[in-house]
Amino acid sequence: MMAGSGKTSLSLALACAGVLCASLMGAAHASTRAKAVAAKPTPAAVKPAPPPSPAPQKQSASAEIRLIEIYKLIGAGQTREALGKAQALVNDVPHFHLAQLVYADLLMARTSKLSTMGAAPSNLSAMAPQRLEQLKTEAERRLAALKERPPAGALPAQFIELPPSTRHAIAVDATRSRLYLFENGPNGMQLVADHYASVGRLGIEKSTEGDQRTPLGVYYITSRLDGHQLTDFYGSGALLLNYPNEYDRRQGRTGGGIWLHGVPSDSYARSPNSTDGCVALANPELRTILDRVQPRSTPVVIARSLQWIQPGSAEQDRRNVHHLIEGWRMARASGDVNRLLAFYSPQFSSGAYDFSQWRAALTKEVGQQKTRSFQLKDLSILGWKDKNDLLVVTFGEVADGQRTGSIKRQYWGKEGGLWKIFYEGVIG
Structure with a gap:
């Protein structure tokens, strides 16, 4: 799609550069800040006094749904409408870096034809060497979750039997960067929500202390920490898991402090592989889980790839x-x-x-x-x-x-x- 005039093209290109720079550099700063935090969550992360509460992000709870809608419009060739929705999304959720990148793509599409989404000029992408690829991977994972939906009524194979007293269950598909929340009702366990999630910087299959990998296995939530009990790095709160469990110990696995937690208040989400072994979610999405699940009785499955079966x-x-x-x-x-x-x-x-x-x-x-x-x-x-x-x-x-x-x-x-x-x- 070509621009209508040289002046318009220049202004759009400058706007695009600003959006890309904010997305790439903001993420780079977040990465630098993350490296300054201890290698894994420990009780030292708990603060005696609550920090100032950040201003809530407008409509952030539906940010992923809005982003997927923008992708659908792009796929249908409705780029003008997609641009308007992208601009509204980044205004409402300014720290959603992937949304910023999509907005920049749409601006660039008005000045010249794009060969691929996320095609940042070399001088901008060089500001944060690996970040552009991380954002592309995040986009692929979110889009895959739209296309590769679990079969209706299916459950992860690990849930062999769950009693009515188990009100909720959680399953994480590490390959797809996806967390699934189930609710136990009159008709048994039903999938009620799923969210994009980040896992270990060096992948999965945790085996030793500090290896920056997320464990695979079946666990239980042991306790819950609210956001005011934590440093801002962990976002809205945390759910602590019983890693290492008895099977892990039998296999000689070490380490600890594996949590489901949020992200810093100046971020919306983290890249797919960016934690020190925990599972991290956007704060609005984590809050919906914190408010529902019960410690001790809620199982959490973390799998390389979930196998879905009909009960x-x-x-x-x-x-x-x-x-x-x-x-x-x-x-x-x-x-x-x-x-x-x-x-x-x-x-x-x-x-x-x-x-x-x-x-x-x-x-x-x-x-x-x-x-x-x-x-x-x-x-x-x-x-x-x-x-x-x-x-x-x-x-x-x-x-x-x-x-x-x-x-x-x-x-x-x-x-x-x-x-x-x-x-x-x-x-x-």
Whole structure:
């Protein structure tokens, strides 16, 4: 698309340069600031007094929806309407760097034909060497989320069974830079929202302290921190995860401080791979999650790529796992220690207990218990598969005649083709 006059072309080119410079340099400054922060979140990030609250960004909660609408208009050749909407978006959310880049593209398209989106002049892109590629990748991930929607009614394969008491669940697809939020209602778990998310600077598969990678696995939210408890770097708040979990420890993985958190108040989003191992979301989107999910009962799956399945298609697998756990419960209630111990791995460990110590403790406990029956309440089963098969089973152990009991969590792994418990502990 060519400009109508030389004067108009010059003014548009200058405007475009200003927008690109703001987008690229603003992001470069954010990157510099991020490097000044500790390698991973620690309790030192918590502040005793709240910082001044930044002015809220107008309509920022729908920023991604508005950006996608602009892309649709560009695809339909309606660039004039797209330009108006892009200008409104950057006015409302000035720190949305990707929106700034799209706006600059649309301005440049009025002065000359664009060979590709995000084609910044070399003198501008040199101001922040890697930032332009990061913005392009962010655009690709956001657009892919529009095109590659999960099948209607499908759930991540890791959600084998979630009880009604689990009100929400979260799944992160690291390859797609996407976080999915599910809500448990009368019809079971349903996808209610999904958001762009950033992961580790050096990718995924965390294994050691400070490796700047995001862990893969099944976790639980342990606690919540509001924004006024944190430095501005973590944005609107944070949800802390139980990394390393017992499976991670068994694999020798180290580190900690893995959070779902926001971004600094002068940014809207971070590039796809830019954290020290956490999962970061735009503050408006994080706030909708902070307000809904409950610590301790909310599972979080972080996968390289999510496998979506229809709940009914895995019913037989679910029943098989259910029967396995019921077999453990009946062995426990029978008072037969040898029958019960057959469910445990010789590599079992739980706190200070190894297998021999656990066997002694179980023998004593079962002897005191006699044959008193108990039920499993609010049974939750999460599955995971990498080089090993894993089940994470959480339940309330309630003795007959009682209303409440201890909350336990077990980790099951396959040994010689058979499921064995390699960790069991009380978590509440």
